[in-house]
Amino acid sequence: MTQAAQVHHPTTKDYIRIAVVLGVLTAFEIALFYVEGAVGEDMPGWVFPLALISLSAIKFVMVVAYFMHLRYEKPMLSRVFSIGAVLALSLFLIVLAISGRIAISG
Amino acid sequence: MATIAPPRTPTVFKRPQSTTGFWSWITTVDHKKIAILYGYTAFSFFIIGGVEALLLRIQLAGPDGTFLTAAQYNGLFTTHAVTMIFLFVMPMASAFFNYLLPLMLGARDVAFPRMNAVSYWIFLFGGIFIYSSIIFGTNPAPVGGNLPGGALDASPLGSIPGGGWFLYAPNSGPQFSPGTSIDYAVLGLQILGVASLISSVNFIVTIFNMRTKGMRLLRMPVFVWMTMIVAFLLLFSLPIIAIALFMLTTDRQFGTVFFEAASGGDPILWQNLFWLFGHPEVYVLILPAMGIVSEVLPVFSRKPLFGYPAIVFAGGAIAFLGFGVWAHHMLASDIPTVAQAAFGLSTMTIAIPTGIKIFNWIATIWGGRIRLTTPMLFSLGFVALFVIGGLSGVTHAVVPSDWQQTDTYYIVAHLHYVLFGGAIFGLFSGIYYWFPKLTGRMYNERLGQIHFGLMFFGMNLTFGPMHWLGLQGMVRRTWVYSADTGLGPWNLVVTIGSFVIATSILVFMFNWTWSKRKGEIAPNDPWDARTLEWTIPSPTPEYNFGVKPTVTVLDDFWHQKYDEDDEGRAVRRPEADELVDQLIEANGNPETEIRLPAPSYFPIIAGFGMMLLAYGIIYHTRPWGIPLIVIGILMLVSSLLGWGGEPVEEVHEDAGVDPTDPESDTEVVNPDPESAPPELVGVDDR
Amino acid sequence: MTDIAHDDLDEAAGEHDSHGHHESTGVDNRKLGMWFFLSSEFLFFGTLITNYLIFKGRDFGPGSIYPVEFYDIPFTSISSFVLLMSSLTMVLAHAALARGDQNQTRTWLAATAMLGLVFVSGQFFEFTEFVLEGLKLSSNPAASAFYLLTGFHGIHVVVGVVLLLSLWGKSVRQPEGLSPEQGLNVELVGLYWHFVDIIWIVIFVVVYLIQ
Secondary structure, eight states, X not given: OOHHHHTTOOOHHHHHHHHHHHHHHHHHXXXXXXXXXXXXXXXXXXXXXXXXXXXXXXXXXXXXXXXXXXXXXXXXXXXXXXXXXXXXXXXXXXXXXXXXXXXXXX | OOOOOOOOOOOSSOOOOOSSHHHHHHHOOOHHHHHHHHHHHHHHHHHHHHHHHHHHHHHHSSTTOOSSOHHHHHHHHHHHHHIIIIIIIHHHXXXXXXXXXXXXXXXXXXXXXXXXXXXXXXXXXXXXXHHTHHHHOOOBOOTTSSSOTTSBOOSTTTTSOOSTTTTOTTTTSTTTOOSSHHHHHHHHHHHHHHHHHHHHHHHHHHHHHOOOBTOOGGGSOHHHHHHHHHHHHHHHHHHHHHHHHHHHXXXXXXXXXXXXXXXXXXXXXXXXXXXXXXXXXXXXXXXXXXXXXXXXXXXXXXXOOTTHHHHHHHHHHHHHHHTTOGGGGGTTSSOOHHHHHHHHHHHHHTHHHHHHHHHHHHHHHTTOOOOOOHHHHHHHHHHHHHHHHHHHHHHHHSHHHHHHHTTBHHHHHHHHHHIIIIIIHHHHHHHHHHHHHHHSBOOOHHHHHHHHHHHHHHHHHHHHHHHHHHHTTOBTTOSOOOGGGSOHHHHHHHHHHHHXXXXXXXXXXXHHHHHHHXXXXXXXXXXXXXXXXXXXXXXXXXXXXXXXXXXXXXXXHHHHHEEEOTTSOEEEOTTHHHHHHHHHHHHHSOOSOEEEEOOOSHHHHHHHHHHHHHHHHHTTTSTTHHHHHHHHHHHHHHHHHHHHTSOSEEEETTTTOOOOOTTSOHHHHOSOGGGSOHHHHHHHHO | OHHHHHTHHHHTXXXXXXXXXXXXXXXXXXHHHHHHHHHXXXXXXXXXXXXXXXXXXXXXXXTOOOGGGGOOHHHHHHHHHHHHHHHHHHHHHHHHHHHTOHHHHHHHHHHHHHHHHHHHXXXXXXXXXXXXXXXXXXXXXXXXXXXXXXXXXXXXXXXXXXXXXXXXXXXXXXXXOOOHHHHHHHHHXXXXXXXXXXXXXXXXXXXXXXX
């Protein structure tokens, strides 16, 4: 069932490039952690969490799209996968709100 | 009758050979046999749960009852709920899903037949596990009961798990429930959750991938749609309760304090997690019944289902909204006012899709040529009682009103109107409707109607007065009330009602047992039905369809039999009878080779391993606890690996043989028991 | 759900009957099942992460300790990187099999399993350190939630390693390597493996890096 999709699959080189990007993003995340340790006091509280979450979201999407091939699959599978992701995200944000803990207040 | 059981490819063990008798049931992966197993198991649990309810009602028949101890009462109302929800309504619905899904979709089996068997065995052992608490569990008497708090209640049934089906922490934690009984409920629910999760994936993939040619999504019967929605609800809600139950297990077994407020834990977290699962679960219970009713009403009104897409999408909307209303179970707890308002509002919106369904059903009946058979009566009863239960449900959405009603018998009345008047009436409607399909015989119509009459009357007698008992302030889950409350007379009425219900169930059991053996032989297409399962012989051959069907419209079978006259009324075609007979003849005599899923020993081993693992966790501090855990895990892993080595499908050699001639008394005429048609012999063997 | 009703599910209805199975979506049963299972795993890990966020930094009385005081960010960064790279080796194994290169498949499967083992060993080391330094499972709910979350993730990795090793074993034992049927298993294990990786991507940021 993947023969048709196989044609425009990424090559080994592409995969390695993606992995390099993922590695660099991870390095950024770790760097942000230490930068926050140094200058975090002077910045509004949401800056670093937001930056970190954005970076991890990019990594998340890249792994799902390329390594899990979701980009090359039928759109139905993306929907199947996003139902769970979106449901989990919205339900648990509400739970955190009810519990008096907004998710990213740190 | 050249039925030679094909030699099965041996793997580690000899492969299962039996096609009849005990071992064929143990090793079966046939969706119909599994459905029958589910059905009988669920019904047995229904009897157990019903007897528990009767015991509770005897205790409450008059003020200051002394029939039960406090611990017995706690245990009985808890296991009554757990049994009815997880061991009766869900598995009984699963019996319907299993039996009907492949037939309605025109498939040979579900997508993963062996996983299907695993689900059943895990469910069975989970149920046994919970009830084994009666023998092995210990349960200190609750404070405020008739025994000194903390003393062990050694009375019979004193050690069944108490604490409510919701297992509210920290009441279910180690401090307030120190015995092992609660562990049986906690781990038992965990096991049942695994079974349901497996079958939900199975059913969704079956619906997505196993449809026959032309069976587009919007041509599927409503019952299939509701099955899919139920499966989605379970798929996304079970992981949440799995974690919650696991946290409770670590609280009870490994010294964590997740839910203990005094040590910084969070009891509200339990309520959130439980009801995040618990509310979708409510729709898991009711949607299958809605699906059954949507099949039964049009058939017996001789009209198409009114607003098919509306009913389908309303079902989806109920499921979607059902995830966003869980906190209305917690309105009396400490959640922010904004959240209370929001959840009250979202709860009210559920009335919209539900109302759409009700109006569609009424419009389906409207102007139809109605036949008041037993399944139709039960479906009509469903609609009526569900409306009452739905309306009292909306009153809980009004927050101040809910504060007044919460934890009173008003809630008990509401939930029984939707679950007894709703789910169980729907299930009985289905049992009668598909009885000819399952057995090849007709049930006794008069007994069926007596069953309905008694049950409808008894149900209202039982749960109707609970409304005003609740509004007068009678509190739930309390084992005695005093005479000066004045609640005695109505409680007596309620108790009488519950025995009327019990009588009606006896009538049903007699009807079932008698009709299965002695009932009239069912004609082809006894109900003049609309869906694919009626185009094949009854009882269903092992391979389902001799010829894979092709559908071109919704209710394809009906459209083959009926035409419209100039005024748009349905007119039966003259050749319809002949067509039905031809179809059924062709489907009973397959000409091509048929490949069926191969039977396996491993599902039951996996299920048993799961149960041993749970015992091991409860008793992990005993010397034999850890070995039990190890053995359980080994059984699970080895059976998974073992079945990885088995062939998935094997050729069914019955091709060309008519194994299910409905005219014959199969058990007798077939000279070679090994070659007897599996369904019939199996059903009768039980 | 309503979207699904309209397009690709139905597009394929009937078209695939010809090749022996009864697919109506064109996606293999087991693969579709795996995607649904993974989708539900979001709720599983979502519950665990929420649980941790609720208890993180809550006041447990005098002398209460928090997981965050014990984190060794450089160490966890390295093990996160290891798990990330195991996703690369996994996808290379799958791509090699798609090319029919059994040797490379074998190598990359083994590499993925090894990287997974390194990650799990790292986690084992981390847990041991934490416990020795005084953060126990039952210290307080924040600690319990931390262990539960990372522990369940670790169990997922272990299951993945077992699956990878069994595939690797098969490819070594069979002279002709993995059959197309088993090739689907590589794809399925791959999906599972990448999923475990993306969950760690989230955990690493939400639990370890955000202060």
